[in-house]
Amino acid sequence: MNLTLMAAFALALAGCTTTAAPKNEVETRWIGQQAGAFFAKFGPPAGDAAAGNATTYTWRGGHKTRTVPATYETLPDGKRGKLLTRARTEYLRCEVQLTVSGDYIIRGIRTIVDRPTAGGKSYCAEFLAGA
Template identity: 55%
Template sequence: MNFRLMTVASLALALAGCTTVGPARNAVESRWNGQPAGTFFAQFGPPQSDVQNGDNTVYAWKGGYKKRTIPAQYAEGENGKKGKKIANARTEFLSCSVQLTVSSDYVIRSIHVLGDVKKSSGPSWCDEFLGGEKAEKAK
């Protein structure tokens, strides 16, 4: 029993020491995994907090604040005119919150989106802000 426990523990330690970057699941991960953390923070601002976790540092970052107005929606009326209003105009307040795990050589090993605004179609706000055109300019 002790031998099994020691074998499992040593295997877990060996796997924990791996620093490979896993497959990207969204535009933010595909853009930033394996990139220097300095580039990210220079482009988007400093982190809110950081916690040392062994050889890695876990950063909490929030930004991308934007106000977006969604126009009122109307049913289609006769002859292409506006019909009855089906949804009022509204204002959305957008922001993006991510957690970055950065290795001791200051390379982003993982980035996870914690807070985001999803759209009914197209990319989410974090994908658009951190994985889109603005992020590409930082390359």
């Protein structure tokens, strides 16, 4: 009896499938959502490719110019010392690939182009998940 019960449990467990847990904020926000909602919010995809019963869309956007100020050494008297890093301009953008199932649900999202921000988050996470 115990052996039969264990075999039934093993068969039931073998039939289960799991999905990968989201790895970042963008995946947490968008996996399982309608692709139409993503494209309505951020604009149309730059390209697409069919892959079996799914479609992979490439999306590019979030273009932004950010000025990063110069940093200086702080002297003991509170005054500004020598230049540590020059001021610079950064050009930010985000590019992701969305894997969308036949029912137009986002099943996967992979970041292709990204940059870290001053707060430690990636620009794509800030732009796509924070929206």
